[in-house]
Amino acid sequence: MLMQLTLGGLSQGMIYALIALSLTVVYRSTTVVNFGHGDFVMAGAFLSYVLVVLAGVAFLPAAVLAMIAMFVLGVLFNRGLIRPVRGGPHIGLALMCIAAGYVLRGIARMVWGREVLPMPAVFDMQPIFLGNLVITGDAVFIIGTVLVLLLILFGLLAMTDLGKMIQAVYQSPRGARLIGLNVDRFNDFSWGIGAALGALGGILVAPVSLLHPDLGASFLIKGFAAMTLGGFGSLGGAVLGGVLLGLAEQYAGAYLDSALIEITAYVVIVAVLFIRPQGLFGRKAVVKV
Amino acid sequence: MKTFASLLAAFAVSASPLLAQDDAWETQGLTDDAITIGVMGPFSGNASSYSKALIGMMAYYDKVNAEGGVHGRQLVAVQEDTACDSAKGLAAAKKLISQDEVFMLQGNSCSGVAVALRPTIEEAGLPWIVAHAVSDSISDPLAANIFHGVPTGRANGRAMAQFVLSKPDTTNVAIIEHSNDWAHSYSNPARDYLEEQGVTPSLELTMERGQTDATAQVLKLRQEQPDFIIAALYEAETAIFLRDLKKYGMGDIPVMGTAGTDLENTLKRTGDFDTVKNYYVIHSYVDNLDGPLMQPWGDMIHEYYPEEELSTFSFVSIGSAEALVAALEAVGPELTRSKLMAALEEVRDFDTGILSDPITWTPEDHQGVKGSAVAGFVDGEPTVLKAWGQPY
Amino acid sequence: MSQTKMPSARQRRLRSWLFWAVxxxxxxxxxxxxxxxxxxxxxxxxxxxxxxxxxxxIGNLGQLAFANTAFFGIGAYASAILAAKLGVPWLLTIPLAGAFGALGGFLASSAALRGIRSYYLAIITLAFGELMRWAYLHAKPVTGGTDGMPMPRETLLGTSLSDDTLKFYIFLAVTVLLVKATLNLMRSRFGRAVMAVRENEVATASLAIPTARVILVTFMWSGFVVGCAGALFARHVGHVFPESFGMLHLIASFAMVLVGGLGSVLGAVLGAVLLTALPEYLRAFPGMEELFFGLIVAGVLVAMPMGLASLLRRVSPIFVERFYREAP
Incomplete structure (x- = not known):
């Protein structure tokens, strides 16, 4: 049972990791937390649904197209709606993100409001039985895809100057501008990547969760919990936090009470912030006065 | 201060109970060629898939209207959104009653909202046919103007538990549900019936809305190995739960679901017959959703709402709309609210041709539908059942 | 931007007259x-x-705490439980609900006082709200669980408390009282300390102003006001359900704050009026409320980042609130 829970937790955790990672990418380079991210996740899933089921595109190209579309949407969102309110109160940005999420959800509701749609399984594979342990196609597919993606992403960060640029923009946008970085374009790029990664989370989860306009609602808080656990702003921490949260949910649900799955993320947030506010890898979160 | 005092006096007068309901009140919302009916439902928000029920009901109004209406009057639906939220639902009810001044109300999907509405509507006194929400406390204790036109949670929950126990040698029953009033309105009566029969659920599990994985719950079930599982879960979570059950090798344990899901769409959502072959649902209808007896109703909905995807919700409110039309016919052209309510209380064993059980409203009991059938797959085909292995 | 003209003495008198005129x-x-x-x-x-x-x-004290839906729920449940289970007259439950709300404020401030700030505070207070909702759902013997708590029928001066007109006068009295008290508090020495903490906590502390106490009291007063509102809500709907205190409510009130104008009492009023009335107009478009709500909020944020109150401030200095700062 422990092994099975671990596997289930890993495959859920990979989705959380992806969502936490996409939130962190945006936060690191723009210091904005996208409070509407759940709906970006949902929008990615619906885009791929439209392409696969309604336009007959194969899954893989559809997923890539949906991610590109969400990249563009992320860039447009930054340019059209985030930039104009940057001069206002900082938390106006949080509300702007929520408002954008509402618009996305509103569109989905308008078109598919009364439906719960099935998304065809991508990776139809007979489950493998190892004794009592069942390994399903979904789990293999989700874990595999996210691992490959993480390798590429962290490889890029390690081998290029991208990581340093992100760090520079995060620490001081003005300083980054001084050394010749185009911060505006950099922010566009981060929003695009964040939206595309979030969309991928949606695309991966949709065959499991089914499609409905409220699909993304629960993912935002899981992303937050994963980020908090790993250390806010740490890319590696976001991934580890996501995986740990996935595992914690399964263990709490099976060994304690299934009613606790719902609040595992919240308990993690409260506990981490009170006990070790910097998370596993983050910098100090508390302010000393 | 003078204004304030006179105002207080004014409102004290206006607040005096409207017991002496006059002629104007009796025919409010009524003209020679129209009856306005307030239709409340969750047209937005995360329960909007329920509003299919009201779409089906309004399609029936359209059909009646196309055939000339009732005594020359058209049934005019005034839609209001409750978003499945009690404050928003109250606003909707007050708007319909005092601003749109509808003749009567029919509809409402969310039990919590309906329960919150009850005092307001009871006080207003106009007829309200509850056409979808199931909670018993909407119509019990009796309210003179509130009529329940679908099987209530008690009827459904008992039907679920009865079916579960009708399978020979069933002693170990597990329950999995959402932590919300909707799920409890099914599971609590089911629990009561099980207890009456000396069966205590062996395992109580929750799976909340929005959860995309049921591994932890299913593994607990695997340890317990129940004979039957009662699952009060919404559409998406039902599919996820059944899929995980099958995944972990327990596809052979029968699962009893609520009227919130149906076989055809659950099959579509899981995309795999093996996953749903042991799934049973409360099915308040005379036939499968795509069976010959239901076909005309589906066609009717599509005539007026061509894009509408049909689910079990689509049909649930039509029966009470038929009963309403029959009562309106019986009253004759000189319609009043009191006459309509009197006529509704005359409805006896009314066969709707769509609900599996007839509608009976008496002056003592306004919970019109007392039972529900069950549907399950028999030889690969969705089949309406009376009990385990017994076709309806 | 902070060159806004301050109102003259005559305008200030006009303003206080206006306050009672409304x-x-x-x-x-x-x-x-x-x-x-x-x-x-x-x-x-x-x-x-x-x-x-x-x-x-979030405006005056500048702390990103999203616990107000938690305060609201605590107030509503406190009122319902006191009225239904202990038979306390509802009117009396209003200040008691406020006290429970203040207790919630105390809890939320304990996070801030541990140095959990900015987005961390946002997230931990979000979690606080959701944990409270979970508690309402699962503490069935106390809260009624998923069935919620019906408010008992009551009469006041011979009129049923289900009467909306009677409720209006009570709600209005409570609202005017709390708005006035808040305005006075913010205009006092304490209010200045609140703004000072927002601007620069370290510098404020160095002036021997007890910043921790300022933060604590502001959170508790916020909890008190919102807790009282919860008691009003319990009577407003007549039945308290856990679902009323979720994320949707939080987002709606967050939007009210910013659309009205952050940190402005006038803005709070304007935002609440606009965004409570607006969804009623959107009833004409069933299924499209979310879309319109999102578009309108985004539109207001772009067109006037300082909210509706900034519009009025431009019209007349009467509407300038003391110590209100235009810059973010």
Whole structure:
């Protein structure tokens, strides 16, 4: 049972990791937390649904197209709606993100409001039985895809100057501008990547969760919990936090009470912030006065 | 201060109970060629898939209207959104009653909202046919103007538990549900019936809305190995739960679901017959959703709402709309609210041709539908059942 | 931007006259309403209090705490439990609910006082709200669980408390009282300390102002105001359900704060009026409320990042609030 829970937790955790990672990418380079991210996740899933089921595109190209579309949407969102309110109160940005999420959800509701749609399984594979342990196609597919993606992403960060640029923009946008970085374009790029990664989370989860306009609602808080656990702003921490949260949910649900799955993320947030506010890898979160 | 005092006096007068309901009140919302009916439902928000029920009901109004209406009057639906939220639902009810001044109300999907509405509507006194929400406390204790036109949670929950126990040698029953009033309105009566029969659920599990994985719950079930599982879960979570059950090798344990899901769409959502072959649902209808007896109703909905995807919700409110039309016919052209309510209380064993059980409203009991059938797959085909292995 | 002209002495007198004129005119409102519009008006008064309590913390104190829906739920449940289980008259439950709300504020401030700030505070207070909702759902013997808590029927001066007009006068009295008290508090020495903490906590502390106490008291006052609003809400709907205190409510009141104008009492009123009334107009478009709501909020944020109150400030210095700062 422990092994099975671990596997289930890993495959859920990979989705959380992806969502936490996409939130962190945006936060690191723009210091904005996208409070509407759940709906970006949902929008990615619906885009791929439209392409696969309604336009007959194969899954893989559809997923890539949906991610590109969400990249563009992320860039447009930054340019059209985030930039104009940057001069206002900082938390106006949080509300702007929520408002954008509402618009996305509103569109989905308008078109598919009364439906719960099935998304065809991508990776139809007979489950493998190892004794009592069942390994399903979904789990293999989700874990595999996210691992490959993480390798590429962290490889890029390690081998290029991208990581340093992100760090520079995060620490001081003005300083980054001084050394010749185009911060505006950099922010566009981060929003695009964040939206595309979030969309991928949606695309991966949709065959499991089914499609409905409220699909993304629960993912935002899981992303937050994963980020908090790993250390806010740490890319590696976001991934580890996501995986740990996935595992914690399964263990709490099976060994304690299934009613606790719902609040595992919240308990993690409260506990981490009170006990070790910097998370596993983050910098100090508390302010000393 | 003078204004304030006179105002207080004014409102004290206006607040005096409207017991002496006059002629104007009796025919409010009524003209020679129209009856306005307030239709409340969750047209937005995360329960909007329920509003299919009201779409089906309004399609029936359209059909009646196309055939000339009732005594020359058209049934005019005034839609209001409750978003499945009690404050928003109250606003909707007050708007319909005092601003749109509808003749009567029919509809409402969310039990919590309906329960919150009850005092307001009871006080207003106009007829309200509850056409979808199931909670018993909407119509019990009796309210003179509130009529329940679908099987209530008690009827459904008992039907679920009865079916579960009708399978020979069933002693170990597990329950999995959402932590919300909707799920409890099914599971609590089911629990009561099980207890009456000396069966205590062996395992109580929750799976909340929005959860995309049921591994932890299913593994607990695997340890317990129940004979039957009662699952009060919404559409998406039902599919996820059944899929995980099958995944972990327990596809052979029968699962009893609520009227919130149906076989055809659950099959579509899981995309795999093996996953749903042991799934049973409360099915308040005379036939499968795509069976010959239901076909005309589906066609009717599509005539007026061509894009509408049909689910079990689509049909649930039509029966009470038929009963309403029959009562309106019986009253004759000189319609009043009191006459309509009197006529509704005359409805006896009314066969709707769509609900599996007839509608009976008496002056003592306004919970019109007392039972529900069950549907399950028999030889690969969705089949309406009376009990385990017994076709309806 | 902070060159806004301050009101003259004459304008200040006009302003205080205006302050009392608004509720005086509102006394006549029930003559112009039907039960539906009266219900909406009552809902607006509740929103005003919720928004006011919220803006105190995120606007005036500058702490990103999203616990106001938790305060609201605590207040509503406190009122319902006291009234239904212990038979306390509902009117008396209002200040008691406020006290429980203040207790919630105390809990939320303990996070801030541990140095959990900015987005961390946002997230931990979000979690606080959701944990409270989970508690309402699962503490069935106390809260009624998923069935919620019905408010007992009660009469006041011979009139049923289900009467929306009677409720309006009570809600109006509570709202005016709390708005006035909040304004006085913010205009006092304490209010100046609140702004000082927002601007620079370290510098404020160095002036021997007890910043921790300032933060604590602001959170507790916010909790008190919103807790009272919760008691009003319990009577407004007549039945308290856990679902009423979720994320949707939080987002709606967050939008009210910013659309009205962050940290402005006038803004809290304007935002609450606009965004409580607006969804009623959107009823004409079933299924499209979310879309319109999103578009309108985004539009207001782009067109006037400082909210509706900034519009009025431009019209006349009467509407300039003391110590209000235009810059973010």
């Amino acid at each position: 509720p005086a005119v509102l006394l006549l409102l029930p003559l112009a309403t039907n039960p539906y519009t009266q219900f909406i008006a009552n809902g607006i008064l509740i929103s005003v209090l919720v928004t006011l309590g919220f803006t105190l913390v």
